[in-house]
Each structure stands twice: as C-alpha cells, then as structure tokens.
Amino acid sequence: MRFTGATLSASAGPRRRDGGGFRHNACVSDHSQPLREQDADADPERQLAAWYEQAAASDMRMPEAAALATASPDGAPSLRMVLVKGFDGGVFRFYSNYDSRKGGELAANPRAALLFHWDELGRQVRIEGPVERASAADSLAYARSRARASQLSALSSPQSRVVSDRAELERLVAENDARYAHEQQLPLPERWGGFRLTAQRYEFWQQREDRLHDRLVYRRDGGDWLIERLAP
Numbered sequence: 001m002r003f004t005g006a007t008l009s010a011s012a013g014p015r016r017r018d019g020g021g022f023r024h025n026a027c028v029s030d031h032s033q034p035l036r037e038q039d040a041d042a043d044p045e046r047q048l049a050a051w052y053e054q055a056a057a058s059d060m061r062m063p064e065a066a067a068l069a070t071a072s073p074d075g076a077p078s079l080r081m082v083l084v085k086g087f088d089g090g091v092f093r094f095y096s097n098y099d100s101r102k103g104g105e106l107a108a109n110p111r112a113a114l115l116f117h118w119d120e121l122g123r124q125v126r127i128e129g130p131v132e133r134a135s136a137a138d139s140l141a142y143a144r145s146r147a148r149a150s151q152l153s154a155l156s157s158p159q160s161r162v163v164s165d166r167a168e169l170e171r172l173v174a175e176n177d178a179r180y181a182h183e184q185q186l187p188l189p190e191r192w193g194g195f196r197l198t199a200q201r202y203e204f205w206q207q208r209e210d211r212l213h214d215r216l217v218y219r220r221d222g223g224d225w226l227i228e229r230l231a232p
C-alpha cells in the first residue's frame with residue numbers, strides 16, 4: 001500500500017494549557033468502533049490497510065506520520081516523527097539521512113518501532129521489527145519524486161549535526177542551488193535514503209468507554225499470525 005504524500009503546514013496551533021499542564025480531554029472518539037477478534041483480519045497488513053484508509057478518509061492531517069523509536073547499542077531510546085511512505089509485504093518504508101542520530105542508531109542496532117496515532121478514530125497501531133536500508137534505486141526513485149527545494153535541503157542539511165546558525169544552513173542550500181542550477185536533476189545525497197522495517201509484531205489499539213480499551217496483538221507463530229488480546 002502506498003501512502004499518499006501529505007505536506008507539512010503550520011495550520012495547527014499549539015494546544016491550550018491550563019496551569020502549566022496539558023489540558024486533558026478524556027472523551028472517547030465519536031467514531032470508535034469495538035475491535036473484536038471475530039472482525040479482525042487474519043492478516044495484520046490488511047487490518048492496517050483498512051484502518052489506514054479510514055484514517056485517510058477522515059479529516060486528519062498526515063495519517064502517514066508515525067513516531068519512530070530507535071535505541072543505541074546500550075539501550076538508550078530515542079524517538080522522532082517520520083512519514084511512512086508505504087507498506088507492502090510486511091515492509092514499512094521511510095526515508096532519512098543515514099548520518100542522522102536515527103541513522104547511526106539503526107546502523108549500530110538495526111531494530112525499531114513505529115507508532116501511528118489516529119486520535120480522530122481513537123486508535124493507535126504499534127509495529128516492531130528489524131530494519132535495513134533500502135536499495136539505492138528505491139532511494140533515488142523516492143528522492144526524484146520530491147520537489148526540487150526539498151531535494152536541495154536533503155542534499156544540503158547535515159541532519160542531526162550542530163550548525164552555527166540558520167544562516168549556515170541557508171548558505172549550504174544556496175551553494176548547492178548555484179552548483180546544480182544548470183542540471184536537470186539533483187544528485188542523490190550519498191548519505192540519504194530509505195529504510196525498510198519488516199514487521200514482526202503489530203498491536204492494534206482501539207479506545208473504548210471507561211478505559212476498557214481493545215488491544216489485539218499479532219505475532220508470528222511459525223508461518224502464521226497468532227492474534228492475542230492484551231489487557232488495556
């Protein structure tokens with residue numbers, strides 16, 4: 001399944017806060033449906049595709065945005081958002097800088113977790129598994145699909161490195177813009193490309209009344225997927 005690209009815009013304002021804490025709204029989503037074993041698809045990828053389509057059909061921004069957790073070899077976790085560009089055959093694709101913090105952690109400890117949160121539907125989906133780099137051809141095809149300005153920043157930005165100020169970044173972009181002004185295509189940055197997470201475990205979480213939420217986990221049992229219910 002290919003996730004349709006969404007763009008980042010600044011339309012969502014900051015959440016209101018009361019007295020230094022985040023405002024809490026415990027309402028269960030109007031759209032929440034029970035997640036029952038008899039309704040769950042035997043294949044977690046099809047179950048995810050059905051939920052993703054409902055998320056994409058709602059008004060939410062960027063349903064393909066997910067939190068990506070990685071960890072250093074000694075187990076210190078780190079977390080950030082990425083855009084998951086699609087999944088197929090149990091493989092989830094996202095793109096980033098191989099020299100970034102996440103890139104370094106994945107090189108040293110090639111396992112990760114993704115979390116989608118679709119608040120409008122009262123749902124979250126957790127996905128865990130090993131990660132490898134995508135092929136250069138895949139990374140190139142994705143890079144070429146992006147606007148030139150986005151390609152220029154990916155090419156120019158030493159992601160996760162300390163820079164002296166914003167002017168340094170703008171200078172790096174301007175230099176590459178001038179260098180490749182007469183080229184039809186920008187080169188693929190050597191240190192930038194795709195990652196592929198192969199799902200070994202999924203958890204589908206559905207918000208329910210009075211905190212008695214539904215949680216169904218899919219895990220491998222030989223060649224099949226075993227579905228188990230976890231207490232909320």
Ligand SMILES: Cc1cc2nc3c(=O)[nH]c(=O)nc-3n(C[C@H](O)[C@H](O)[C@H](O)COP(=O)(O)O)c2cc1C
Nearest residue numbers: 065080081082083094095096097100101102103160
């Ligand atoms: C909604 C959203 C989507 C993002 N998507 C990506 C992405 O697909 N790839 C990426 O490298 N960074 C993305 N970012 C920026 C990352 O969250 C992060 O700042 C960056 O990748 C550096 O992370 P790191 O220092 O842990 O490697 C996104 C941020 C947000 C808020």
